[in-house]
Amino acid sequence: SQKIEQNSEALNIQEGKTATLTCNYTNYSPAYLQWYRQDPGRGPVFLLLIRENEKEKRKERLKVTFDTTLKQSLFHITASQPADSATYLCALDESGGSYIPTFGRGTSLIVHP
Amino acid sequence: KAGVTQTPRYLIKTRGQQVTLSCSPISGHRSVSWYQQTPGQGLQFLFEYFSETQRNKGNFPGRFSGRQFSNSRSEMNVSTLELGDSALYLCASSFASQTGVSETQYFGPGTRLLVL
Numbered sequence: 001s002q003k004i005e006q007n008s009e010a011l012n013i014q015e016g017k018t019a020t021l022t023c024n025y026t027n028y029s030p031a032y033l034q035w036y037r038q039d040p041g042r043g044p045v046f047l048l049l050i051r052e053n054e055k056e057k058r059k060e061r062l063k064v065t066f067d068t069t070l071k072q073s074l075f076h077i078t079a080s081q082p083a084d085s086a087t088y089l090c091a092l093d094e095s096g097g098s099y100i101p102t103f104g105r106g107t108s109l110i111v112h113p
Numbered sequence: 114k115a116g117v118t119q120t121p122r123y124l125i126k127t128r129g130q131q132v133t134l135s136c137s138p139i140s141g142h143r144s145v146s147w148y149q150q151t152p153g154q155g156l157q158f159l160f161e162y163f164s165e166t167q168r169n170k171g172n173f174p175g176r177f178s179g180r181q182f183s184n185s186r187s188e189m190n191v192s193t194l195e196l197g198d199s200a201l202y203l204c205a206s207s208f209a210s211q212t213g214v215s216e217t218q219y220f221g222p223g224t225r226l227l228v229l
Contacts, residue, residue: 034217043117043203043220044156089156091218101218103148105155 002027004092006104014112019077021107023090026071028102030092033066035075038087038106047088048075080111115140117206117221125227131192134224138185138206144168145187146218147179150201162187163209191226199228 005024013019023033032051036044050057050066050073057064063076077084089106118137126132138145146169147159158171162181179189185206191198202225205218 036218041201041223041225043205043223044218046217046219049217101158103156103158 002102004028004090004102004104006088006090006107008105008107010108010110012110012112013080015081017080019080019084019109019111021075021088021109023073023075023104024071025092028071028092028094030068030094032093033064033073034091034093034101035062035064035073036089036091036103038089044089044103077109080109082111082113085109085111117204117219119202119204119221119224121224122222123225123227125229126194127229128194128196130194131190132194132226133188133190134202134204134226136187136189136204136206136221138187138204139219142206142208142219143185144207144209145181145185146205146207147187147189148203148205149173150203150223151199156203159189194228196228199226201225 003026032049034049035047037047038044048057048059048064050064052068061078065074087106087108089103091101091103093101120135144163146161149157149159159173159177160167160179161169165181176192181187201223203220203223205220207218
């Protein structure tokens with residue numbers, strides 16, 4: 001069966017360090033993968049999109065890698081700040097013809113000052 | 114540009130009742146998707162509407178239905194509410210082309226539904 005796995009345990013790191021979150025998937029052939037941030041009681045906010053033919057994408061302190069062989073995406077936040085504390089969701093779309101995204105359950109990131 | 118708006122923000126209902134939630138997408142966005150989010154199941158896709166037509170549907174029972182109006186505003190309805198329907202219901206809009214390629218979903222703040 002198809003699965004998207006994100007670490008259910010919260011990731012605790014110190015301010016200034018690099019946070020790395022993982023998204024693994026099985027039985028998908030994603031056309032692209034997205035990362036979203038969600039704060040408590042609010043809707044997810046789009047952060048980055050990476051296509052299947054791209055290895056890496058950057059935006060300010062954020063970096064996403066996409067390894068279709070390993071079936072894994074890594075999401076990095078460099079120089080993390082307490083304001084980065086949130087839940088981060090990955091989402092896959094494999095159809096290419098219509099957008100039916102499948103979301104992982106997300107990983108909670110807590111950045112300690 | 115104004116973001117996606119959802120009304121109401123909070124709702125308390127009892128089992129057996131029905132509920133209608135409303136979503137106004139970002140101006141110019143023609144695709145509206147609905148999601149259910151619970152701690153146990155995460156974010157689950159309900160359905161997507163484009164140009165007043167349901168284009169995609171998730172794996173939810175027929176008690177969950179929706180519609181889209183000519184101005185792209187959308188409503189979803191849940192009939193015969195069950196305790197398990199308690200969740201955060203999120204609406205997202207995107208500028209989807211006719212072929213269905215939509216790359217970024219813009220989410221509203223959600224409607225938190227509690228069924229007693």
